[in-house]
Amino acid sequence: MHxxxxxxxxxxxxxxxxxxxxVQDDGKPAVTRENIDKLVxxxxxGSAVIRPQAADRLxxxxxxxxxxxxxxxxxxxxxxxxLGTSLVEVLGRFEDERxxxxxxxxxxDSEFPWRPAASRSLGAAPLASERERFEAxxxxxxxxxxxxxxxxxxxxxxxxxxxxxxxxxxxxxxxNDYVRRAAAELLDDRGHGRALxxxxxxxxxxxxxxxxxxxxxxxxxxxxxxxxxxxxxxPYDPAAPATGDNGRAIDAIGRTVEARxxxxxxxxxxxxxxxxxxxxxxxxxxxxxxxxxxxGLALKSCRRGDYFLRWTTGDVLVVGYGNPARIQLPEGxxxxxxxxxxxxLEAAGDRFYWGRPGCDMESFRVPGTKAxxxxxxxxxxxxxxxxxxxxRPGALSVLGAAMAASIPAGDDLDAADPRTRELARRVxxxxxxxxxxxxxxxxxxxxx
Amino acid sequence: xxLPLVIFALAAVLVAPGLLSRTSEELRRWxxxxxxxxEEEPDEDVVEVSILRLKNARYRRGRPLPGWVQDLxxxxxxxxxxxxxxxxxxxxxxxxxxxxCECGRSKVNHFVEVSLTDDVTRFIxxxxxxxxxxxxxxxxxxxxxxxxxxxxxxxxxx
Numbered sequence: 380m381h382x383x384x385x386x387x388x389x390x391x392x393x394x395x396x397x398x399x400x401x402v403q404d405d406g407k408p409a410v411t412r413e414n415i416d417k418l419v420x421x422x423x424x425g426s427a428v429i430r431p432q433a434a435d436r437l438x439x440x441x442x443x444x445x446x447x448x449x450x451x452x453x454x455x456x457x458x459x460x461x462l463g464t465s466l467v468e469v470l471g472r473f474e475d476e477r478x479x480x481x482x483x484x485x486x487x488d489s490e491f492p493w494r495p496a497a498s499r500s501l502g503a504a505p506l507a508s509e510r511e512r513f514e515a516x517x518x519x520x521x522x523x524x525x526x527x528x529x530x531x532x533x534x535x536x537x538x539x540x541x542x543x544x545x546x547x548x549x550x551x552x553x554x555n556d557y558v559r560r561a562a563a564e565l566l567d568d569r570g571h572g573r574a575l576x577x578x579x580x581x582x583x584x585x586x587x588x589x590x591x592x593x594x595x596x597x598x599x600x601x602x603x604x605x606x607x608x609x610x611x612x613x614p615y616d617p618a619a620p621a622t623g624d625n626g627r628a629i630d631a632i633g634r635t636v637e638a639r640x641x642x643x644x645x646x647x648x649x650x651x652x653x654x655x656x657x658x659x660x661x662x663x664x665x666x667x668x669x670x671x672x673x674x675g676l677a678l679k680s681c682r683r684g685d686y687f688l689r690w691t692t693g694d695v696l697v698v699g700y701g702n703p704a705r706i707q708l709p710e711g712x713x714x715x716x717x718x719x720x721x722x723x724l725e726a727a728g729d730r731f732y733w734g735r736p737g738c739d740m741e742s743f744r745v746p747g748t749k750a751x752x753x754x755x756x757x758x759x760x761x762x763x764x765x766x767x768x769x770x771r772p773g774a775l776s777v778l779g780a781a782m783a784a785s786i787p788a789g790d791d792l793d794a795a796d797p798r799t800r801e802l803a804r805r806v807x808x809x810x811x812x813x814x815x816x817x818x819x820x821x822x823x824x825x826x827x
Numbered sequence: 828x829x830l831p832l833v834i835f836a837l838a839a840v841l842v843a844p845g846l847l848s849r850t851s852e853e854l855r856r857w858x859x860x861x862x863x864x865x866e867e868e869p870d871e872d873v874v875e876v877s878i879l880r881l882k883n884a885r886y887r888r889g890r891p892l893p894g895w896v897q898d899l900x901x902x903x904x905x906x907x908x909x910x911x912x913x914x915x916x917x918x919x920x921x922x923x924x925x926x927x928c929e930c931g932r933s934k935v936n937h938f939v940e941v942s943l944t945d946d947v948t949r950f951i952x953x954x955x956x957x958x959x960x961x962x963x964x965x966x967x968x969x970x971x972x973x974x975x976x977x978x979x980x981x982x983x984x985x
Contacts, residue, residue, distance in 0.1 A: 400969060408970075421971070427911070427922070427933040429971045436970075590954040592879065596925065599883045618877060731952050736913025742952075757952035761912050 400436075410440045415447050423463045430465035438472045445473040452481050456488050460764060464493040471500035483512065486524075492681055492764035495523035502531030510535055517546060520684035520805070522555035529561060538569045544654055551577055552660045554798050556597055556701055559663055564604060566655060570647050572640035573655040578604055579633045582612075583621040583665040586700050588687050589675055589744050589755055593700040594665075610635060621665075662798075666702030673713050674720060675744035675755065676782050676806075681764070682739075683809040686802075688782070690716055696786065704796045712785050719781050720745035726774035727758060734770040737763030739813045741771070743778065760814045771814030779817040783807050873958055876904045878925045878939060881976055886936045888965070888972065896963050904978070905958045908939065910951055918948045923957065923978070935965075940974040946982035955984050 400408045400417055408414050418440075421433035437444040448470060452459045459467065459481055467485070470478040482501050485491045498516065505513065513535075516528040529550055536543040550562035551574060559577055566574035581601035584594035598617040605612055615628040644652050672689035679685045689697040690713045698704040724747050739762040747756030760771050771779070786803040810817040876899065884893050891897070908923035911933070922938040941957060959980030966974045 425971075426973070428935055428938070428973060431934070432971045591926070595877065596879050599877070599879045603883045603885070617880070732950055738912075740912065754953065759912075759952050 408436065408440075410443050412443075412447070415440060415444050418444075419447065419451065419466070422465045430463065431468065434465040434469040437466075438469050441473070442475075445475045445478060448473070449475070449477055449481075452478070456485050456491050459485050460492050464496045464764075467493045468496040468500050469503075471503040474504050479506075486516065490682060494519075494521060494681065495527065498524040498527035498531075502527045502534070505531040505535050507535045514546070517550070521681070522553070522558050522685065525550065525553065525555070526558045526561050529558065529565065533565045533568070539648060539651060541651065541654075544569065544571070544651065548574075548654055548656070551655070552662055554662060554699060556581065556593075556663075557600075560597075560600060560604060564608075567608065570643045570651075571655050572636065572643040573657075575605065575608070575610070575636045575640070576633065577659060577663055579629060579636055580659055580663060580665055582615060582617070582629045582632065583626075584701065585621065585668055586666050586702075587668065588677065588689070588700045589672065591700075597701070605632065605636075610639070662702060662796075664702045666700075669697050669703070672697065673746055674716055674782070675742075676779070677740070677742040677744075678806065678809040678813065679738065679740045679742075680809045680812045683805070683812045686806055686809055688786075688806070690782075690785070698796075698798050698802065704798045706787060706792065706799060708785060708787070716778070716781055716785060717746055719778055720747075723758070723774045723778045724756060727772070730772075731757060732759050732761075733772060733775070734759075734761045734814070735763045735765070737761050739763075741775075741779070741810065741813050743775065745778075762813050769815055771817075776814070776817050779810055779814075783810065783817055870905070870958075872903060874899065874902050874904045876906045876961070878906050878908045878923065881906075881939065882925050882937050884936065886975065892963055892975075899961045900963055902961055903958065904961045905956060906939070906978070907954050907956045909954055910948070911938065914948055914950050916947070916949050919943050921948050923955075935972045935975045938974075939976040939978050940966075942977065942979045943983065944979060944981050949983065951983065957984070 400414050415437065418433045418437045422430050422437065425433055437448070448462070448466065452462060452470075467482070470482055479501065482497050485497045486494055486501060488494075491497065498519075501509070502513075510532065513528045513531050516524055519525050519528070529547065532543055532546065544566070547562045547566050550558055551566075553559050553562065560581065563574035563577040566572075578601040581597040584597045586594040595617070602612055602615065602617050610632065612628070612632055614624065615632060616625055619625045621629055669689060669691065671691040671693060673692055674690045676688045677686065687698070687700050687703075689703075690708070691697060692713060694708045694710055694712045696706040696708050698706065720743070723743075724745060741760040743758040744755035745758065758775060760775065762770055783803060783806050786806060788801070788803050792799050792802075807817060881896070884896050886892060906923075908925055911922040911924050914921045920940060920942050922933060923941050924933070924938045941959070957978060957980050959978040962977040962979070963975065965972045966977070
């Protein structure tokens with residue numbers, strides 16, 4: 380694999396030790412233009428771990444830092460994007476209406492590369508007058524944006540605000556488990572403790588996306604969220620299967636949560652009781668492991684959202700993780716795609732990585748012999764925040780186009796599950812946003 | 828692993844080159860092999876640690892780490908993770924993260940800084956498992972915390 384030298388140079392420079400920041404007699408950094416600019420530089424080009432810390436430190440500088448960032452943020456969303464995700468993330472914390480006025484157009488712009496950061500920034504100190512603007516993003520295609528606006532709305536509404544409560548209850552059926560857990564915690568904060576049963580269910584999860592331990596991640600997140608709320612989880616062990624003693628421990632936690640919820644609900648005003656459903660929706664239930672997946676496609680787009688697809692030996696398209704949606708495909712679909720993936724591997728030779736380091740990613744998992752232990756071979760394309768895309772090799776585009784073409788469309792499918800609604804179109808859009816339009820590139824790749 | 832499964836796994840590996848012209852039955856067998864290879868041999872001297880547990884450990888800047896993390900100090904541990912996207916070739920250190928993409932900004936408790944004592948980095952896509960000596964605690968440069976968890980290991984897996 381050969382990374383572009385320019386990227387190597389940039390990253391190597393960013394990994395070098397940070398330049399010292401001048402301090403006052405009391406040990407705190409002096410609020411000087413020089414120090415502000417040094418922190419801005421660290422927040423833009425420092426290593427991944429230093430960027431957010433430098434941005435945090437700028438917030439403590441207050442007005443002078445806000446004024447400098449206002450200058451640097453320019454007149455367009457492109458100028459704002461050039462600040463980088465860490466600085467966009469903190470602009471809202473200055474509580475400066477001029478910076479806020481720059482963040483809203485960025486969130487409105489589906490091509491802005493740092494929309495999750497912009498939404499969290501706006502949500503850090505939200506204004507009651509912005510309620511409807513936040514509500515407009517509750518169905519955003521990007522889960523971190525949905526999560527940020529839900530939390531923002533919780534800050535600007537009264538504990539008994541029924542409109543917000545119903546919005547939070549709706550997000551208990553979100554297709555992203557982080558959003559579901561956040562909704563459950565916000566509802567619990569307002570006395571609707573039954574929502575914590577969503578977290579208890581996550582303690583049972585065993586799912587994974589190939590080697591990605593999605594269920595284990597959910598178990599740890601749910602367990603610590605319950606602990607933070609003073610709910611005893613001993614002797615539950617998130618590292619062990621949810622059977623036997625561990626299964627009984629989860630049952631006991633469930634009973635504790637239900638008893639606690641009953642007591643909390645009795646204190647709620649009558650009209651607000653029973654808002655949280657007694658039954659968990661299918662999407663929030665722990666699903667079985669998918670053991671027969673042959674090929675996978677994970678698309679992570681900061682502009683178009685994330686997709687996790689698997690094709691099984693039984694010609695089933697598995698959509699998502701947790702308790703995923705399943706679509707039966709025509710017989711032979713998986714075998715045909717697997718054969719095509721073999722040609723993709725041959726064409727790729729020794730390469731398995733393309734593009735520029737960044738958070739947009741296309742990750743293909745295909746049956747191959749190169750990966751250790753017979754695991755699927757990963758072929759990865761990643762992309763930074765820069766617009767434009769001609770990054771995907773032709774062979775990968777041919778496979779991507781065939782995968783997208785295998786996703787059925789139809790009214791029945793659309794009605795069945797939000798995860799499968801217009802899935803083929805959304806997957807193509809995500810491809811286009813990351814490595815470029817897949818069909819066009821596939822056509823060119825086939826001609827080459 | 829029981830002997831019949833070992834034999835089956837070996838057989839599956841031997842037929843692997845034929846995967847370029849796969850049949851449904853070959854694909855089915857290949858998925859079974861994948862699952863079997865997830866198992867790691869236990870070692871009593873090595874502490875198995877979940878990178879997800881480290882990520883979720885309650886940490887606040889300047890405060891002591893939880894006791895169970897402190898107890899791992901200097902111990903030989905084994906944990907899985909992913910090389911952070913953007914890891915360059917030829918370096919002695921890299922970030923091991925619990926998800927394959929951490930979007931260019933890392934919280935200090937969301938990665939393990941891995942030092943290779945007899946090797947340099949090459950990018951490996953997919954999950955890797957490493958065994959090495961663990962250290963925990965805030966490491967700082969100019970007031971910035973550069974790492975919280977560190978692992979020293981001789982080399983990357985083959």
